[in-house]
Amino acid sequence: MTSHTSTGQTVTPEAIYEESLELSKNSQSIIPFMEDEIVRLEEESAAFVAGEKDNAEFTPFRLKQGVYGQRQADVQMIRVKIPGGIITTEAMDALGEFAERFAPLGKGHITTRENFQFHHVPLDQCPDALRLLGAAGLSTREACGNVVRNVVGSPTSGVCASEIFDPTPYLAAFVRFAVRHPLTQAFPRKFKSAFTGCDDHDHVAAAIQDLTYVSQIRVENGVEKRGFKVFVGGGTSIMPRLAKPLYEFLPEEDFLRLALAIFTVFNNADMLRKNRMMARLKVLIDKIGLEEFKSQVEAELENIGSVDPKPWMNVEEIMRETPPALAATSTNGSSGNGGGGYAEWRRTNVEAQKQEGYYVVHVKPDRGDISAAQFHGLADIMRKYTGGRARTSQEQNLALRFIPEHMLHDVWEALIDIGLAEANAHSISNVVSCPGTDSCKLGITSSMGLAGALKEEIQSWTDLLEDEGVNDIRVKMSGCPNGCGLHHIANIGFHGAAIKGPDGDQVPAYEMFLGGNYGDVNVEDSRIGTRIPRVKIPAKSVPGVLRYVVSYYKDNRNDGEKFNQFLDRVGLEELTEVAAKAQETVSAAAPGSDLYVDWERTNQYKLERGEGECAV
Numbered sequence: 001m002t003s004h005t006s007t008g009q010t011v012t013p014e015a016i017y018e019e020s021l022e023l024s025k026n027s028q029s030i031i032p033f034m035e036d037e038i039v040r041l042e043e044e045s046a047a048f049v050a051g052e053k054d055n056a057e058f059t060p061f062r063l064k065q066g067v068y069g070q071r072q073a074d075v076q077m078i079r080v081k082i083p084g085g086i087i088t089t090e091a092m093d094a095l096g097e098f099a100e101r102f103a104p105l106g107k108g109h110i111t112t113r114e115n116f117q118f119h120h121v122p123l124d125q126c127p128d129a130l131r132l133l134g135a136a137g138l139s140t141r142e143a144c145g146n147v148v149r150n151v152v153g154s155p156t157s158g159v160c161a162s163e164i165f166d167p168t169p170y171l172a173a174f175v176r177f178a179v180r181h182p183l184t185q186a187f188p189r190k191f192k193s194a195f196t197g198c199d200d201h202d203h204v205a206a207a208i209q210d211l212t213y214v215s216q217i218r219v220e221n222g223v224e225k226r227g228f229k230v231f232v233g234g235g236t237s238i239m240p241r242l243a244k245p246l247y248e249f250l251p252e253e254d255f256l257r258l259a260l261a262i263f264t265v266f267n268n269a270d271m272l273r274k275n276r277m278m279a280r281l282k283v284l285i286d287k288i289g290l291e292e293f294k295s296q297v298e299a300e301l302e303n304i305g306s307v308d309p310k311p312w313m314n315v316e317e318i319m320r321e322t323p324p325a326l327a328a329t330s331t332n333g334s335s336g337n338g339g340g341g342y343a344e345w346r347r348t349n350v351e352a353q354k355q356e357g358y359y360v361v362h363v364k365p366d367r368g369d370i371s372a373a374q375f376h377g378l379a380d381i382m383r384k385y386t387g388g389r390a391r392t393s394q395e396q397n398l399a400l401r402f403i404p405e406h407m408l409h410d411v412w413e414a415l416i417d418i419g420l421a422e423a424n425a426h427s428i429s430n431v432v433s434c435p436g437t438d439s440c441k442l443g444i445t446s447s448m449g450l451a452g453a454l455k456e457e458i459q460s461w462t463d464l465l466e467d468e469g470v471n472d473i474r475v476k477m478s479g480c481p482n483g484c485g486l487h488h489i490a491n492i493g494f495h496g497a498a499i500k501g502p503d504g505d506q507v508p509a510y511e512m513f514l515g516g517n518y519g520d521v522n523v524e525d526s527r528i529g530t531r532i533p534r535v536k537i538p539a540k541s542v543p544g545v546l547r548y549v550v551s552y553y554k555d556n557r558n559d560g561e562k563f564n565q566f567l568d569r570v571g572l573e574e575l576t577e578v579a580a581k582a583q584e585t586v587s588a589a590a591p592g593s594d595l596y597v598d599w600e601r602t603n604q605y606k607l608e609r610g611e612g613e614c615a616v
Contacts, residue, residue, distance in 0.1 A: 029137030066140025086152030094136030096375030236483030321387025323402035368396030445496030449599025574596025
């Protein structure tokens with residue numbers, strides 16, 4: 001298959017890839033911008049609108065440019081790919097300008113893969129929108145489609161005290177190696193990956209990735225050698241699986257060779273191309289077993305020569321953080337600059353870096369949404385108080401880094417001014433959700449609406465929130481079973497469903513998962529939650545059920561007993577019963593009552609699920 005340039009010349013995918021790799025060597029962004037791709041998007045879009053290009057051919061092309069169809073007709077979602085979650089000050093301002101010029105809702109949304117999404121963008125505006133992003137070092141290339149999706153990194157990479165080594169240069173090389181690679185352009189299904197420098201905690205949901213590299217150091221003949229522990233085959237959706245260890249230690253010089261071998265095995269797995277809904281790497285490993293998969297990977301490795309990652313690890317400019325100078329003497333910002341709201345924010349949203357005197361501030365946008373004004377306000381804060389870089393997280397938060405202690409109070413006040421100073425960034429009130437029926441064709445329920453209702457419910461718990469164990473609970477939800485909200489690995493998770501009322505009309509509902517986990521544990525200790533079987537909780541009853549579950553835990557747990565430990569001890573019978581009782585309320589619901597209306601909606605609910613583009 002060939003492409004063409006703006007001059008009309010035909011070029012092969014191999015030539016495009018070689019150009020991309022060459023540009024990477026001197027690029028100030030991780031994914032190099034290529035204007036010819038945007039010109040072609042304009043041409044292909046015009047041909048599609050004119051009826052000269054059918055949807056089956058146009059959609060896969062559009063998806064590789066990060067332009068995704070919504071459930072609303074004639075508008076697109078643009079997904080900005082943020083490798084490692086790294087945002088420069090210039091990029092933050094560009095995202096604000098994007099929200100002003102191209103997003104009718106005037107906001108962007110942080111995803112659980114550390115991307116930014118903007119919704120309701122007309123197709124004919126997409127090329128100019130992508131040019132704006134490209135000028136700021138941002139890219140949407142292969143943010144969607146059956147390709148290597150955004151590569152996730154820890155928001156505290158490079159500043160975490162327990163980090164073995166910062167894998168960001170390796171992450172960048174992996175991204176550059178994979179993007180536009182002829183082998184990765186038509187995988188059986190999407191491919192998700194992550195890098196983390198810590199093996200005592202997990203900020204990248206390592207166990208649900210197709211491929212995860214965890215930094216390791218081994219001493220050989222008295223010399224420290226870098227490498228990675230490698231996990232493969234994780235994923236959620238209708239067949240959740242935890243990733244399995246493939247190698248305990250892979251030398252750093254082999255990590256791209258291994259990636260290429262895994263890409264090849266995955267791409268050659270014809271059995272996966274029979275059903276796109278069952279075509280992830282986890283399915284292949286399930287079918288043939290880990291040992292056979294490893295044998296196939298090692299057979300490919302024998303055919304792959306050396307792949308030197310160093311030419312694509314040049315990320316000095318991307319990683320460069322130039323922090324403000326420290327104060328001559330400590331100001332003890334936790335008390336000297338004020339108490340009250342500041343003290344609580346400092347306690348819950350600020351953590352010390354390994355660089356003495358500097359701190360990370362975690363910013364908690366409401367449901368991951370950031371307005372145009374907030375983007376610009378964050379850019380101003382970054383310029384004045386940080387090292388010039390922010391990081392997105394899978395919790396839909398932002399991390400501002402290299403803030404001197406004496407500036408923390410000023411940062412808090414600046415965040416208040418833009419409405420982003422909410423405390424408890426890592427508590428139960430940091431509810432995570434995918435967009436659901438707000439924009440997704442596959443959405444069944446208004447998961448964003450439920451997230452807002454649950455947050456409001458949680459913030460009313462003056463008694464429960466005094467309990468440390470309660471605050472440690474993580475709540476996540478998805479608008480369908482696919483798991484974009486990471487509900488499978490939440491302590492308490494929900495995914496959208498529908499149930500029939502006594503009159504035959506549908507009621508929006510959720511299935512509940514209990515006991516999942518990641519984050520405060522290493523990869524091997526991650527858990528998929530247990531689904532409460534045969535129970536669907538009406539959407540309007542979920543806040544009450546959540547309060548009951550949390551209250552039951554607080555009232556009956558042993559001292560120091562975490563939520564999952566409590567569930568392991570007492571079982572799920574009591575909680576299954578309360579969920580079932582909530583479902584029973586549907587049988588007595590009056591036609592047209594509040595149960596028939598989803599959260600943040602005014603019309604009666606009707607299940608309207610379109611054909612999604614994730615598997616196109």
